[in-house]
Structures are given as C-alpha cells and as structure tokens.
Amino acid sequence: MSRMEDPDDDLKVTPPKTWATGVPAVTHAMQYSLSQTSPRRTALTLLNLNQGKGIDCPGCAWPDPKHRPMNEYCENGAKHINDEATTRRVTAEFFRQHPVSELDEKSDYWLNQQGRLTEPMVKRPDSDFYEPIDWDEALDLIAGELRALDSPNEALFYTSGRLNNEAAFLLQLFARAFGTNNLPDCSNMCHESSGFAMQETLGIGKGSVSLDDMHHSDLIFVIGQNPGTNHPRMLSALENTKRNGGEVVAVNPLPEAGLMRFKNPQKMRGVLGRGTEIADQFLQIRPGGDLALFKALNVLLLEAEDAAPGTVLDHEFIRAHTTGFEEFARQARELSWDDVLSATGLTRQEIEQVRDRVLASGSVIACWAMGLTQHKHGVATIREVINFLMLRGNIGKPGAGVCPVRGHSNVQGDRTMGVWEQMPQEFLDSLEHEFGFTPPTEHGWDSVDSIRAMLDGRARFFLGVAGNFVRATPDSEVTEKAMRQCRVTAHISTKLNRSHTVCGETALILPTLGRSDRDIQAGGEQFVTVEDSMSMVHASRGRLEPASDRLLSEVAILARLARRVLGDDPDIPWEGFEADYDTIRDRISRVVPDFEDFNARVADPGGFALPNPVNSGTYPTATGKAVFTCNEFESLEPGKGYLVLQSLRSHDQWNTIPYALNDRYRGIHNARRVVLVNPADLDELGIADQTEVDLVSVWHDGVERRAPGFRVIAYPAARGSAASYYPETNVLVPLDSVADTSNTPTSKGVLVRLEPAASAS
Ligand SMILES: Nc1nc2c(c(=O)[nH]1)N[C@H]1C(S)=C(S)[C@@H](COP(=O)(O)OP(=O)(O)OC[C@H]3O[C@@H](n4cnc5c(=O)[nH]c(N)nc54)[C@H](O)[C@@H]3O)O[C@H]1N2
Ligand SMILES: Nc1nc2c(c(=O)[nH]1)N[C@H]1C(S)=C(S)[C@@H](COP(=O)(O)OP(=O)(O)OC[C@H]3O[C@@H](n4cnc5c(=O)[nH]c(N)nc54)[C@H](O)[C@@H]3O)O[C@H]1N2
Numbered sequence: 001m002s003r004m005e006d007p008d009d010d011l012k013v014t015p016p017k018t019w020a021t022g023v024p025a026v027t028h029a030m031q032y033s034l035s036q037t038s039p040r041r042t043a044l045t046l047l048n049l050n051q052g053k054g055i056d057c058p059g060c061a062w063p064d065p066k067h068r069p070m071n072e073y074c075e076n077g078a079k080h081i082n083d084e085a086t087t088r089r090v091t092a093e094f095f096r097q098h099p100v101s102e103l104d105e106k107s108d109y110w111l112n113q114q115g116r117l118t119e120p121m122v123k124r125p126d127s128d129f130y131e132p133i134d135w136d137e138a139l140d141l142i143a144g145e146l147r148a149l150d151s152p153n154e155a156l157f158y159t160s161g162r163l164n165n166e167a168a169f170l171l172q173l174f175a176r177a178f179g180t181n182n183l184p185d186c187s188n189m190c191h192e193s194s195g196f197a198m199q200e201t202l203g204i205g206k207g208s209v210s211l212d213d214m215h216h217s218d219l220i221f222v223i224g225q226n227p228g229t230n231h232p233r234m235l236s237a238l239e240n241t242k243r244n245g246g247e248v249v250a251v252n253p254l255p256e257a258g259l260m261r262f263k264n265p266q267k268m269r270g271v272l273g274r275g276t277e278i279a280d281q282f283l284q285i286r287p288g289g290d291l292a293l294f295k296a297l298n299v300l301l302l303e304a305e306d307a308a309p310g311t312v313l314d315h316e317f318i319r320a321h322t323t324g325f326e327e328f329a330r331q332a333r334e335l336s337w338d339d340v341l342s343a344t345g346l347t348r349q350e351i352e353q354v355r356d357r358v359l360a361s362g363s364v365i366a367c368w369a370m371g372l373t374q375h376k377h378g379v380a381t382i383r384e385v386i387n388f389l390m391l392r393g394n395i396g397k398p399g400a401g402v403c404p405v406r407g408h409s410n411v412q413g414d415r416t417m418g419v420w421e422q423m424p425q426e427f428l429d430s431l432e433h434e435f436g437f438t439p440p441t442e443h444g445w446d447s448v449d450s451i452r453a454m455l456d457g458r459a460r461f462f463l464g465v466a467g468n469f470v471r472a473t474p475d476s477e478v479t480e481k482a483m484r485q486c487r488v489t490a491h492i493s494t495k496l497n498r499s500h501t502v503c504g505e506t507a508l509i510l511p512t513l514g515r516s517d518r519d520i521q522a523g524g525e526q527f528v529t530v531e532d533s534m535s536m537v538h539a540s541r542g543r544l545e546p547a548s549d550r551l552l553s554e555v556a557i558l559a560r561l562a563r564r565v566l567g568d569d570p571d572i573p574w575e576g577f578e579a580d581y582d583t584i585r586d587r588i589s590r591v592v593p594d595f596e597d598f599n600a601r602v603a604d605p606g607g608f609a610l611p612n613p614v615n616s617g618t619y620p621t622a623t624g625k626a627v628f629t630c631n632e633f634e635s636l637e638p639g640k641g642y643l644v645l646q647s648l649r650s651h652d653q654w655n656t657i658p659y660a661l662n663d664r665y666r667g668i669h670n671a672r673r674v675v676l677v678n679p680a681d682l683d684e685l686g687i688a689d690q691t692e693v694d695l696v697s698v699w700h701d702g703v704e705r706r707a708p709g710f711r712v713i714a715y716p717a718a719r720g721s722a723a724s725y726y727p728e729t730n731v732l733v734p735l736d737s738v739a740d741t742s743n744t745p746t747s748k749g750v751l752v753r754l755e756p757a758a759s760a761s
C-alpha cells in the first residue's frame with residue numbers, strides 16, 4: 001500500500017492534561033465548525049442539537065437529561081454535526097479529476113475533508129473513475145446484481161449505528177424478505193461482548209440504569225472507557241454523582257484526562273474553578289487485567305462475608321434471583337494472588353481499598369466500553385463484572401446496575417429493530433406474522449465472518465448502509481483484498497471514505513441525507529427516531545437545507561431498492577413506507593416488543609423509555625434466574641521485548657475519520673502515527689523517546705503484519721502496554737484474533753514488537 005499519510009513533521013508533545021471539557025473545549029468545537037460551514041448553519045445545528053423538537057446528536061449514544069439546560073451538547077458532538085453540516089461538496093467534477101486509484105492514495109482525513117457527497121456515482125468494471133448515474137439506473141443495476149446471485153446468502157448488508165430506526169427496520173426487512181440473515185454491523189466490533197455476557201447471565205441485551213440511577217449511585221466504576229473524549233456528556237452525570245456524595249473508581253491503563261477532573265463549561269464554577277475531581281481512585285490496570293481484578297474483588301467480598309457472616313452478601317437477592325452461586329463461590333476461592341498481581345499490575349492494597357469502598361456502598365453501577373469488549377476474554381470479563389454486582393444485589397435497584405456505554409448514537413436502536421445476524425426466533429416469527437413471508441432461520445455472517453466469506457468467494461455482493469467497513473474492520477490488508485474481490489460494492493453514505501476507494505469490480509456511491517438535513521417526502525416533512533444507551537426512544541428532525549437536491553433519504557433508497565428486487569407486494573408496501581414514515585412505525589409497533597402505540601408515544605418531545613425486565617425483578621434467561629458464572633483468566637503476558645498494543649480513539653476523530661491531527665488531552669499535536677509507551681519500558685527496550693519505529697504484530701499464523709513509521713512517545717501508560725490510534729493500526733489486528741463467543745476483533749490486545757523504522761535512515 002502506498003497510501004499518503006498526513007504529514008507529521010510538526011509533531012509536538014505537551015504533558016497530558018489532567019482535566020477535561022472546559023472553555024477551550026468549546027472554542028475548539030467552534031473552530032472546527034466554522035472551518036466546515038457558515039456561522040448561520042453552525043448556529044442552526046447547534047441550537048437544535050438535543051432539543052425537544054430538534055436533531056438528536058449524531059455523536060455518541062449517551063442520553064440527554066429530561067430537563068436539559070439550553071444547548072446541552074459537547075465539543076465533540078458539535079464537531080461531529082458540523083462535519084456533516086459542512087458546506088464543502090464532492091461533485092461529479094471532483095470524480096472526473098480524481099481517478100479511484102488516486103483517491104485510494106489519499107489519507108482518511110483528506111477524503112473526509114472533501115465534503116458531502118452530492119450525487120449517485122458508479123465505477124464500472126475496468127474503469128478507474130466514478131461517473132454520474134441516475135438514481136433509477138443505479139438502483140436497477142444493484143437490483144439486477146442481487147437477483148443474479150446464486151443464493152441470497154452471497155449478499156452482505158452491513159450497517160453502522162448511525163442509521164435511524166425506520167431505515168434500520170426496512171434494511172433488515174429487505175434482507176430477510178430477500179432471503180438472508182447476513183446483517184453484519186458495527187456492533188460486531190463494538191459492544192457484542194457485552195450483549196453475549198448480559199444475555200447469558202441476566203437475560204437482557206441492554207444496560208439497566210437510567211441517568212437518575214447514575215446521579216444517585218453510591219459508587220460508579222468507569223472501566224475501559226474514555227468519557228472525556230468519547231462520551232463527554234457523561235462527565236455531567238458523574239459530576240452529579242459526586243455532588244450527591246457518590247464515589248467514582250476508574251480502571252484504565254491510561255490516566256485519561258476526563259477520568260481525573262471535569263470542568264463543566266456550562267457553569268461559572270466550571271469555567272473559572274479547578275472543576276470537579278472525578279475519580280476517587282484510579283486503578284492503572286494492565287491491558288486485559290480486568291477479569292483478574294474482578295475475580296480478586298469477588299474473593300475479597302466472599303472473605304469479608306466469612307469474617308462477618310450475613311453482613312456483606314445480599315443473600316436474599318442471591319437466593320430469590322440467581323442460580324450457580326455455590327459453584328461460582330467454590331471456584332472463586334481457588335484464586336492465586338500472584339497471578340492477579342501480575343495480570344493487573346496493581347498492588348493487593350489497591351484492590352483491598354476498592355473492596356472497602358464497595359463495602360461502604362449501598363448501590364454500585366459498572367460502566368464500561370471498548371477497554372473490556374475488545375479483548376479475547378471480553379465476554380468472560382463482563383460476566384465477572386456481573387458476578388461482582390450480583391454478590392451485593394446491585395442489579396435492578398435504584399442507583400445500581402449494568403451500564404455498557406454505547407458508541408454510535410443509534411447502535412442500540414438498530415439492534416432493537418432487528419439488525420443482527422442472529423435475531424431470536426420470536427422476532428422472525430413476528431416478521432412472518434406481520435408481512436406474510438417466512439424469514440430465513442439460519443444465522444447470517446457477522447463482520448469477521450463476512451470478510452472470510454468475501455475472501456473465499458462465498459459472498460460477492462456488499463451493501464454498506466452508513467459506516468466505513470474497510471477501515472472499521474481488522475487486518476486491513478486482508479480485508480481490502482476481500483472487498484476488492486466482490487462483484488459489487490455499494491455504499492449509502494454522507495461523506496467520502498476508504499470504503500469508496502477500496503471497492504468491488506462495480507462500485508456505487510449512493511449519497512444520502514444526514515441527520516441534520518430536512519427530509520421531505522410525498523407525505524410531507526418526516527422525522528426519524530433513535531434509541532440511546534439508556535433505552536430512551538425519541539424523535540430527531542433535520543433542519544438544514546440538504547447538501548444537494550439529488551440526495552435521497554436512507555428510507556427512500558432502501559424502499560426503492562427493495563421494491564425493485566422483490567417486486568410489488570401488497571403485504572410490504574415499500575412505496576407507502578417511503579412516502580410516510582409513520583407507516584413504518586406502525587409496523588414496528590406490531591413487530592418489535594415494547595413499541596406499542598409507537599407514533600403516539602414518540603410525539604412526546606422527551607420520548608419514552610423501553611422497559612428493562614431486570615428492573616422489575618424478571619430475568620428472562622432459560623431458567624428465569626440470573627446466572628453466576630465461573631470465568632478463568634490468563635494473563636496477557638507480553639514476554640521480553642514485546643508490548644500489548646491497544647488501538648483507540650484520539651480526541652479529534654470520529655471512529656474511522658480523523659477530524660484533525662491532534663489529541664489535545666493526551667498532549668499530542670499535529671500527528672497520528674504515534675505510539676504511547678511507558679518510559680520504563682522504553683528504557684528496557686533501549687528505545688529513545690521520539691524514535692521512529694515500525695509496529696510489528698505477532699500472531700501464530702506466522703504472517704508478518706507491519707504498520708510502518710510510528711513515532712514513540714514516552715507516556716504514563718501501564719507497564720508493558722502501548723497505545724496507538726485506530727484505524728491506522730487495524731492492519732496489525734489478525735482477522736482470527738477475536739474475543740471468545742462474541743467474535744469481536746481484539747483491537748485492545750495485540751502483541752507487538754517495536755522495530756527501528758525500515759524507512760529511517
Ligand atoms: N469523539 C468521539 N466520540 C465517540 C467515538 C469517536 O470515535 N469519537 N466513537 C463512538 C463509539 S462507536 C464507541 S464504541 C465509543 C468508544 O468509547 P471508548 O471505549 O471510550 O473508546 P476508545 O478510544 O476505544 O477507548 C477505550 C478506553 O479503554 C481503555 N482500555 C484499553 N484497554 C483496556 C483494558 O484492558 N482494560 C481497561 N480497564 N481499559 C482499557 C483505553 O485506555 C481507553 O481509555 O465512543 C463513541 N464516541
Ligand atoms: N482497531 C480498532 N478497530 C475498531 C475499533 C477500535 O477501537 N479499534 N472500534 C470499533 C467500533 S467500536 C466501531 S463502532 C466501528 C465503527 O465502524 P463504522 O460505524 O463502520 O465507521 P464510522 O467511522 O463511524 O463510519 C463513518 C462513515 O459513515 C458515513 N455516515 C456518517 N453519517 C451517516 C449517516 O447519517 N448516514 C449514512 N448513510 N452514512 C453516514 C460517512 O460516510 C462516514 O464516512 O469500528 C470498530 N473498529
């Protein structure tokens with residue numbers, strides 16, 4: 001690959017910040033917004049963000065408070081929406097000037113900076129150029145290709161959590177009516193481990209806490225999560241917890257700014273003062289050490305109960321609501337503390353101090369994100385966190401529970417709408433009952449299995465609805481080869497990205513309305529709905545003039561394509577769906593549990609909450625009880641000369657898309673090809689700060705995976721660990737290196753060695 005990288009000659013390193021979100025954060029947001037669009041559009045987007053009748057922030061899935069202050073949005077949400085509201089345009093003329101092979105050499109940053117896509121384009125076989133195509137012709141072409149497949153299972157329908165509920169519902173309906181469950185999505189690479197762990201133990205796929213629970217909890221764990229950058233509004237919730245006398249324990253290999261101290265830009269005190277201290281205790285854990293940590297905490301709780309019987313465990317909860325406690329407790333006591341200390345890098349005193357906090361707390365919440373899910377033992381780790389909560393009955397009561405903090409603004413809703421390659425049979429039965437066709441029952445392929453299927457020719461057609469599959473997935477060279485082998489790749493997108501330049505024999509770009517754009521259909525102005533990380537469902541209405549008059553909504557594109565492929569069918573009125581989204585919501589209300597009277601309930605500007613059964617004491621597992629599990633841990637022991645690399649987000653990126661080349665809180669400026677390593681590890685490796693190295697990952701298939709030209713930065717990271725940005729380092733994650741059960745790529749646990757850069761002279 002001879003891809004242009006953004007220049008990093010001006011790399012500047014400053015000390016990491018110890019607080020997040022103050023006045024500079026707001027000015028940074030405005031700078032980016034104004035670099036993309038006019039003051040008027042900036043104002044229109046920001047004034048409508050997260051307001052009752054406004055636009056749901058297309059940033060993260062953190063919920064909005066019911067009584068929100070005017071304009072509760074964060075720096076990164078503002079950057080995100082104005083990246084979409086940009087006045088820059090990618091036109092047919094742009095594609096005439098830039099052949100695909102040239103675009104493929106550009107950086108991800110450059111591609112995104114070109115602006116909004118404006119008209120449908122096609123790249124035909126043997127051509128190196130995208131050229132304009134009519135919507136009708138484009139959709140006929142795709143429909144013809146789909147109909148020509150030998151089996152519906154040769155088609156893949158990828159989606160990312162940007163998609164709204166209505167379009168997500170149509171996407172899965174279309175795929176299943178066509179005959180396949182191949183609905184890989186970004187969740188496969190994100191919170192899949194959380195879903196599997198919670199389903200097995202609690203019988204639920206979603207978090208159980210509300211914002212109110214957060215505000216009134218005695219103790220909140222923030223594990224494997226960087227809220228200052230990725231969920232900035234969560235800091236307001238944690239500030240409330242602290243003000244109400246609660247405590248916070250942060251578990252992370254990096255001392256992330258947002259975990260330490262928060263300055264609330266919406267309060268004078270936040271602007272001028274030192275802000276609120278967030279973490280009462282910071283556990284600088286080694287990557288992958290969390291399972292050992294929670295096993296150790298659980299043993300300490302069992303021992304505390306031995307010492308003072310009847311005072312530590314919630315026997316009533318355990319007896320009434322759970323199974324498997326005896327076996328769990330027996331296995332738990334076999335723990336080796338030597339193994340715990342080496343796996344976690346913590347001291348026994350630190351862990352005992354946390355135990356004391358737990359013993360002093362009547363209610364505990366565990367929040368977590370990618371630092372837990374993207375490890376080989378991600379599912380087991382989350383199961384152990386759930387054991388921990390259950391020991392003291394911290395599920396289903398106020399101020400307590402599980403809080404997997406979701407990423408994309410509607411990633412949870414997409415799942416609720418049926419976007420999953422293995423939806424349960426009851427859901428498929430409801431679809432059959434409502435629409436009169438029999439959906440396929442064989443599970444489809446998830447993201448990793450889709451890549452395998454493309455590689456060996458079992459899949460030949462790829463439709464991406466939002467997202468950037470090629471950059472979000474692991475093993476970039478292998479994945480790129482897989483995509484290029486497809487007969488057709490088509491993407492419904494707002495902005496140009498790598499998945500448009502690494503494409504199949506025939507490739508299509510289908511430009512769509514963003515969430516900030518006004519959506520007018522035959523039946524009048526439409527709105528869409530989304531579900532946040534705490535199961536609140538509400539409406540989102542775009543306000544801006546669309547980026548071009550040739551854009552179609554996602555609903556319109558999917559409905560038109562489905563009708564072409566499947567023909568007119570009185571049972572599935574695709575045309576009616578496109579004209580009036582209320583008619584889609586009526587169907588959703590009859591297919592998806594807990595959506596009765598959807599149209600009426602979503603009229604409330606605050607939206608409505610989906611119930612979580614555990615909060616009424618119901619555990620929908622096979623036995624009707626929550627399940628204690630036994631989980632074994634292995635240390636991610638790097639061995640001499642190696643480090644455990646995690647690939648994470650900088651402050652200035654949205655997933656696969658860098659907005660700028662800075663990571664302000666970590667003190668990195670003007671560069672992304674950097675690797676953060678503890679100075680003591682650098683000494684041991686004999687590598688000086690700021691040396692240029694290649695990162696080489698080690699995997700038992702013996703294939704060399706190399707990410708060249710990274711600058712080493714001495715950083716207070718946990719010993720034995722290294723951190724670098726995604727997606728530049730995806731090339732290092734082997735396709736077969738996945739979490740047990742969930743098949744999630746182990747993006748936070750890649751064994752690497754640092755070699756002197758091949759290019760360095
Ligand atoms: N601005 C912005 N916001 C976003 C996104 C974005 O790209 N930009 N992405 C969205 C999406 S899709 C998601 S899923 C979320 C992601 O939100 P996060 O999960 O916060 O995202 P990451 O940057 O991957 O950070 C992972 C964190 O886990 C820590 N970590 C790594 N390994 C371990 C480990 O073994 N144990 C522990 N305890 N910690 C570990 C890292 O140091 C880091 O702080 O953010 C969402 N919000
Ligand atoms: N190594 C490594 N890999 C990872 C991760 C990691 O931490 N490390 N994180 C994983 C995670 S958590 C996730 S969620 C995935 C993210 O994977 P994806 O969701 O696939 O990636 P995004 O970067 O969010 O997708 C950006 C593109 O979405 C399109 N888009 C934006 N808004 C809209 C819209 O409103 N409609 C439509 N149709 N298109 C839109 C734009 O064209 C934009 O270029 O990556 C995963 N990959």
Ligand SMILES: [Mo]
Binds near residue numbers: 186
């Ligand atoms: Mo995610």
